[in-house]
Amino acid sequence: MQGKDVYLDNAATSHPKPESVLRAVLAALTDFNANPGRSGHRRALEAGRTVLAAREAIAGLLSAADPFSIAFGFNCTDCLNLAIKGALRTGDHVISTMLEHNSVLRVLSEKLRGNEIELTLLTPRPDGFVDPSDIRRAIRKNTRLIALTHASNVTGAIQPVAAVGQVARESGVPYLIDGAQAIGSMPVDVNALGCQLYAFPGHKGLLGPQGTGGLYIAPELELTTLREGGTGSSSDSMLQPAERPERYEAGTLNLPGIAGVLAGVEYVKKNLSQIFMRERELTTALYEGLSEIPSVTIYSPREEAARAGIVSFNASDLSSSQVADQLDRDGIAVRGGLHCAPGAHRFLGTLKRGVVRASVGHATTFEDIDQLLRSVSTMQ
Numbered sequence: 561m562q563g564k565d566v567y568l569d570n571a572a573t574s575h576p577k578p579e580s581v582l583r584a585v586l587a588a589l590t591d592f593n594a595n596p597g598r599s600g601h602r603r604a605l606e607a608g609r610t611v612l613a614a615r616e617a618i619a620g621l622l623s624a625a626d627p628f629s630i631a632f633g634f635n636c637t638d639c640l641n642l643a644i645k646g647a648l649r650t651g652d653h654v655i656s657t658m659l660e661h662n663s664v665l666r667v668l669s670e671k672l673r674g675n676e677i678e679l680t681l682l683t684p685r686p687d688g689f690v691d692p693s694d695i696r697r698a699i700r701k702n703t704r705l706i707a708l709t710h711a712s713n714v715t716g717a718i719q720p721v722a723a724v725g726q727v728a729r730e731s732g733v734p735y736l737i738d739g740a741q742a743i744g745s746m747p748v749d750v751n752a753l754g755c756q757l758y759a760f761p762g763h764k765g766l767l768g769p770q771g772t773g774g775l776y777i778a779p780e781l782e783l784t785t786l787r788e789g790g791t792g793s794s795s796d797s798m799l800q801p802a803e804r805p806e807r808y809e810a811g812t813l814n815l816p817g818i819a820g821v822l823a824g825v826e827y828v829k830k831n832l833s834q835i836f837m838r839e840r841e842l843t844t845a846l847y848e849g850l851s852e853i854p855s856v857t858i859y860s861p862r863e864e865a866a867r868a869g870i871v872s873f874n875a876s877d878l879s880s881s882q883v884a885d886q887l888d889r890d891g892i893a894v895r896g897g898l899h900c901a902p903g904a905h906r907f908l909g910t911l912k913r914g915v916v917r918a919s920v921g922h923a924t925t926f927e928d929i930d931q932l933l934r935s936v937s938t939m940q
């Protein structure tokens with residue numbers, strides 16, 4: 561069976577990118593290719609204006625008052641590293657969960673192995689959602705960070721991020737949300753969520769190119785730096801400047817990437833409620849279609865409002881990679897395996913077999929979903 565090419569791996573990186581993103585990347589490499597924030601010539605100034613516009617657009621999307629509270633990084637992992645390593649000191653206690661991606665789990669586990677921190681990793685309730693009262697109970701005198709994914713990248717389960725924000729606020733513990741699977745697909749308001757740190761990729765829901773990511777850092781929170789170097793500012797000093805965002809952005813920025821993210825954010829802003837509603841409808845069609853196939857087991861939440869644009873499943877007694885390979889032969893791109901989230905698979909009991917993750921995006925159609933369902937229904 562081979563239909564048109566179907567891309568259902570948007571949770572890994574979004575595809576296709578809007579035309580405006582492609583044009584913006586090309587323009588950054590041609591029309592105003594220069595080093596932003598360094599030289600004073602016209603090209604460099606235009607490059608600098610583009611970076612500022614991207615900061616403003618992202619701050620607006622997150623309802624953050626200050627565009628300089630957005631620091632750019634290379635991907636979501638890079639920004640999570642800055643958030644976690646920047647916030648913690650030796651002897652601190654951290655609360656996080658088994659649902660986290662390795663970009664959180666490995667950073668914390670390496671710190672634990674080095675005896676730098678104490679760590680509580682909470683298991684979600686049987687329904688796949690973390691219980692905010694478990695977080696409240698886990699708080700100690702030396703708790704200095706709560707780190708929680710906005711939505712699981714394995715099941716799509718949207719976590720009670722605002723309720724956890726309330727717990728964090730009441731206890732005065734800094735709160736980091738990993739927004740990798742949420743930004744661009746649903747409304748995000750850092751004030752309503754009560755977080756001081758919100759990390760996100762530029763290449764998933766924001767529809768920009770790979771090599772992009774960002775971190776919202778609340779003005780009142782001071783992080784130590786992950787790397788130091790040239791910023792184009794305070795160049796008479798051998799120390800990293802205190803001013804944001806350059807304090808957290810050493811070295812030349814990814815101008816073509818950031819220009820692409822700006823175009824992606826503009827596209828998302830124009831279409832967010834449409835994207836949000838349509839991705840929900842598509843995910844529901846996917847969930848309902850899969851639940852009608854007797855050999856299929858689904859791992860994502862049943863309730864529409866409780867999941868991001870992800871439905872994970874297994875078929876018959878096949879391994880997830882066998883199913884993913886068969887889908888690929890049928891022209892359908894999904895991701896099998898463990899999705900860099902071993903704790904989530906331990907929780908689901910799928911560490912050996914993995915799961916097949918189908919994830920929708922802004923360009924997914926109902927025909928794409930039908931094509932996947934037809935292919936899965938033939939698998940024994």
Ligand SMILES: Cc1ncc(COP(=O)(O)O)c(C=O)c1O
Nearest residue numbers: 635636637661663713738740761
């Ligand atoms: C929940 C979650 N966090 C972090 C990441 C890491 O993002 P990046 O690949 O941009 O480093 C991912 C990527 O899939 C993810 O799904």
